[in-house]
Amino acid sequence: MVATVKEIEMPKKPIPVVGSLKLMYSMGKYVFKKPVTTQYPEDKGKIPDRFRFRIFLVPEACVGCTLCSKICPNHSIKMENWDLDRSGLENNVVQTARGDRKNLQNKRNIYPDVNFGTCTVCRQCEEICPTDAIYLTHQFEDARTRNSFTYSPQELTMQEEDVIK
Amino acid sequence: MKTGDMGVKTTTLEKALEWGRSNSLWPLTMGLACCAIEMMATQAADVDVARFGSEIFRNSPRQSDLMIVAGTTTKRMAPRVKRIYEEMPYPKYVIAMGVCVIQGGPYVDGYSVVLGVDRVIPVDVYVPGCPPSPQALTYGLITLQKKIRNETDR
Amino acid sequence: MSHWIELNIGPVHPATHGIYRFRVKLNEETVEDVDITIGYLHRNAEKICELNYFVNNTIYFDRMDYIDAMNMELGYLRAVETLMDMEVPERAQWIRMIMAELSRIAARMVGIGALGLDVGMLTPFFHTFHEREKIQNIFVEASGGRQEVNYMSIGGVYQDFNDTIINEIKEFIAGFKGKLEEIVKMFTDSEIFWQRNVGTGVLEPDIALDYGVTGPMLRASGIPYDVRKDSPYLYYDKVNFDVPIAKSKDNMGRFLVKVEELRQSVRIIEQCLAKLPEGPYFNPKAKKSAMLLLKGQGDVFTRVESESGEFGVFIRGDGNVKPYRVHARSPSFKNLAVVPIMAKGSLIADLIITIASVDAVAGEVDR
Amino acid sequence: MYKILSEETDKSGMKVLNIDKSDLVELMEDYKNRRYYLSSITGVDMKDHIDVIYHIHNFDKNDYLCVKVSTSDEKVPSITKLWKAAIVDEREQYDLMGIVFEGHENLRRILLPDEWVGHPLRKDYDLNKVQYISMDRDGNEHVSFDDKEGW
Numbered sequence: 035m036v037a038t039v040k041e042i043e044m045p046k047k048p049i050p051v052v053g054s055l056k057l058m059y060s061m062g063k064y065v066f067k068k069p070v071t072t073q074y075p076e077d078k079g080k081i082p083d084r085f086r087f088r089i090f091l092v093p094e095a096c097v098g099c100t101l102c103s104k105i106c107p108n109h110s111i112k113m114e115n116w117d118l119d120r121s122g123l124e125n126n127v128v129q130t131a132r133g134d135r136k137n138l139q140n141k142r143n144i145y146p147d148v149n150f151g152t153c154t155v156c157r158q159c160e161e162i163c164p165t166d167a168i169y170l171t172h173q174f175e176d177a178r179t180r181n182s183f184t185y186s187p188q189e190l191t192m193q194e195e196d197v198i199k
Numbered sequence: 200m201k202t203g204d205m206g207v208k209t210t211t212l213e214k215a216l217e218w219g220r221s222n223s224l225w226p227l228t229m230g231l232a233c234c235a236i237e238m239m240a241t242q243a244a245d246v247d248v249a250r251f252g253s254e255i256f257r258n259s260p261r262q263s264d265l266m267i268v269a270g271t272t273t274k275r276m277a278p279r280v281k282r283i284y285e286e287m288p289y290p291k292y293v294i295a296m297g298v299c300v301i302q303g304g305p306y307v308d309g310y311s312v313v314l315g316v317d318r319v320i321p322v323d324v325y326v327p328g329c330p331p332s333p334q335a336l337t338y339g340l341i342t343l344q345k346k347i348r349n350e351t352d353r
Numbered sequence: 354m355s356h357w358i359e360l361n362i363g364p365v366h367p368a369t370h371g372i373y374r375f376r377v378k379l380n381e382e383t384v385e386d387v388d389i390t391i392g393y394l395h396r397n398a399e400k401i402c403e404l405n406y407f408v409n410n411t412i413y414f415d416r417m418d419y420i421d422a423m424n425m426e427l428g429y430l431r432a433v434e435t436l437m438d439m440e441v442p443e444r445a446q447w448i449r450m451i452m453a454e455l456s457r458i459a460a461r462m463v464g465i466g467a468l469g470l471d472v473g474m475l476t477p478f479f480h481t482f483h484e485r486e487k488i489q490n491i492f493v494e495a496s497g498g499r500q501e502v503n504y505m506s507i508g509g510v511y512q513d514f515n516d517t518i519i520n521e522i523k524e525f526i527a528g529f530k531g532k533l534e535e536i537v538k539m540f541t542d543s544e545i546f547w548q549r550n551v552g553t554g555v556l557e558p559d560i561a562l563d564y565g566v567t568g569p570m571l572r573a574s575g576i577p578y579d580v581r582k583d584s585p586y587l588y589y590d591k592v593n594f595d596v597p598i599a600k601s602k603d604n605m606g607r608f609l610v611k612v613e614e615l616r617q618s619v620r621i622i623e624q625c626l627a628k629l630p631e632g633p634y635f636n637p638k639a640k641k642s643a644m645l646l647l648k649g650q651g652d653v654f655t656r657v658e659s660e661s662g663e664f665g666v667f668i669r670g671d672g673n674v675k676p677y678r679v680h681a682r683s684p685s686f687k688n689l690a691v692v693p694i695m696a697k698g699s700l701i702a703d704l705i706i707t708i709a710s711v712d713a714v715a716g717e718v719d720r
Numbered sequence: 721m722y723k724i725l726s727e728e729t730d731k732s733g734m735k736v737l738n739i740d741k742s743d744l745v746e747l748m749e750d751y752k753n754r755r756y757y758l759s760s761i762t763g764v765d766m767k768d769h770i771d772v773i774y775h776i777h778n779f780d781k782n783d784y785l786c787v788k789v790s791t792s793d794e795k796v797p798s799i800t801k802l803w804k805a806a807i808v809d810e811r812e813q814y815d816l817m818g819i820v821f822e823g824h825e826n827l828r829r830i831l832l833p834d835e836w837v838g839h840p841l842r843k844d845y846d847l848n849k850v851q852y853i854s855m856d857r858d859g860n861e862h863v864s865f866d867d868k869e870g871w
Contacts (some may be wrong), residue, residue: 042610
């Protein structure tokens with residue numbers, strides 16, 4: 035295939051003072067325009083639907099297949115034993131087409147725990163999860179002053195504010 | 200006022216100092232890898248971290264009191280990070296930005312990445328994400344301000 | 354009487370655009386020799402890729418040229434898909450093309466903004482980063498990630514385009530055309546920019562070829578080599594675009610080539626949007642349950658045109674679910690090696706502009 | 721005159737020439753005269769031997785070519801005399817793979833510090849043996865296996 039080549043023309047050399055005045059004009063125009071800055075803590079700006087950050091878990095839907103821990107590129111997800119029946123969670127039921135029932139599929143009682151200190155938010159765990167039990171949400175305000183980012187399965191079901199408490 | 204005027208005055212002075220420090224954090228451009236671009240975006244017009252008193256990103260450690268370690272710290276870079284940290288004047292604070300700096304991130308399996316910059320220098324606030332969005336970094340900065348004012352410990 | 358100085362720039366220095374160390378041998382103000390030390394960002398991605406599944410490795414390629422993540426992913430996935438004889442549906446190919454070009458624009462915006470900072474202009478930086486922010490919003494809208502997107506999967510893309518994304522891209526393109534001219538005017542109207550760029554950092558074409566330089570640097574030396582044109586991948590043979598070249602071979606030529614490429618990218622995106630067909634967006638062979646079972650055997654070397662040049666990926670598979678060897682031919686690695694030749698005999702201040710115009714990204718140089 | 725052992729086409733449709741390593745420089749010189757330029761050098765550790773793969777490219781004819789050499793004693797003749805691009809490439813392959821390019825004038829490590837032990841991309845490189853780097857006042861890097869000295 036013959037390349038369509040375009041040779042670049044040099045732009046006109048600026049006249050010393052006029053060029054600077056032109057620059058001043060082009061920048062001065064912006065004084066009268068609306069500011070583009072989002073006032074962050076008060077106004078979070080537009081967060082698109084698909085924006086993903088922190089991992090959450092629906093324990094009722096998790097079948098303990100360990101696929102998420104296998105696909106995680108840097109072993110951020112490990113499976114942990116957590117007895118859902120004894121944890122006191124009230125809605126220990128999974129909604130299926132055949133009605134609500136207890137989470138019987140997860141026979142080994144293993145649920146993922148996530149080390150968010152190494153999670154790269156690649157969303158592959160969400161892609162591979164067969165029951166959509168693990169998912170990512172918009173929550174990005176999780177800066178901490180301690181280097182402890184391992185979320186137990188129970189903490190993965192909670193909002194960030196509750197985890198801190 | 201029962202315990203004596205001096206005590207009350209010192210605490211208020213400290214509070215005033217803390218308030219002043221927390222609102223004039225000048226960051227150092229310690230852009231090491233991917234997160235550096237998001238750090239630049241934090242400085243740029245859309246997020247504009249200058250609203251929090253982090254007016255300008257200084258290029259010299261002597262002129263700054265906040266080091267945002269943005270990006271993977273490799274073993275080769277760690278001694279240099281430490282040296283630059285030592286060159287900064289007191290009081291100095293460190294934000295670890297991104298998961299590579301927190302615990303090694305995607306490179307935990309490798310042979311040349313330091314698994315957490317807190318093994319090299321003391322870190323005040325950890326901002327997870329790969330890379331954290333400018334808003335998340337701004338939230339980290341607010342957390343640091345709160346920490347300086349002794350309002351948070353999480 | 355000559356006066357010798359050895360000057361150290363870096364590893365952390367605003368002018369190095371990444372972490373390299375330049376040891377410059379100076380004869381008064383003139384550069385005699387530059388010794389470049391790299392490796393401060395060596396993150397052993399090639400080793401880790403051998404330990405991971407094929408699907409996992411896109412995230413390490415994202416982080417190579419971290420400002421141009423889409424093209425890096427594309428480079429890796431092209432190699433993997435050739436290795437596995439995986440076909441990509443038509444819609445996914447067009448989507449990939451749009452994303453690759455948007456990513457190129459975003460990367461250039463960083464490069465041009467940083468060039469402005471080096472010349473001493475702060476204003477273009479804010480304008481270019483505002484444009485970049487818009488592109489990143491499109492990426493978030495499409496994939497969920499801002500910078501390291503992990504959008505493309507083996508056999509397609511993870512999530513389909515919807516009307517919101519297409520409208521947003523159209524809106525961006527409409528606004529960007531005028532904005533680009535305004536940004537370029539900011540540079541070319543400036544007397545200082547003109548003086549510091551014209552005639553500095555001259556790279557002769559035969560030296561460029563000898564050192565394996567590719568991308569805008571090679572095109573600015575007058576050789577019209579573009580992977581998109583010469584060995585088309587995706588549907589680059591179905592769209593019209595020009596390959597810009599410059600005869601001046603200097604920093605100004607490189608800047609103008611980069612700007613012209615942006616105009617061509619806009620042209621490509623417009624054509625892609627017009628041609629975007631309906632249909633599936635991933636190959637069902639690579640569906641959920643098969644993600645960890647994809648295997649490949651044989652040798653493969655494919656290449657794409659990334660923002661800094663020809664990005665090639667070599668993969669050898671031994672019939673296992675993990676690659677046996679992954680090697681990336683990174684353009685910045687080669688482009689940076691030619692800096693001593695370009696800077697020799699120039700003033701020390703011009704060296705900074707020369708480094709900026711190379712647009713090397715540390716993550717890709719060191720991998 | 722060089723001898724081509726076998727010729728094949730790989731999955732991406734690229735022509736592959738398998739040659740003996742003693743013929744390498746001669747073949748490359750021939751292709752250099754036909755205006756081919758070096759694109760990349762890759763080393764692959766096959767446990768009992770090492771494959772060195774050269775990709776060369778002609779810009780006029782738009783032709784890509786792959787040249788494969790296999791070596792069992794880690795030594796390959798250097799082609800830095802033909803193309804300057806080989807300087808950094810061969811240094812990188814020496815650093816990570818441990819291929820010694822005979823005739824290279826400046827064969828030092830490029831990505832890792834000079835004192836690093838072992839070549840990481842070898843299959844027998846032990847990732848559990850962690851090495852730590854420290855720096856003295858003059859900026860020289862030292863490598864040790866002790867985690868107290870460095871990070």
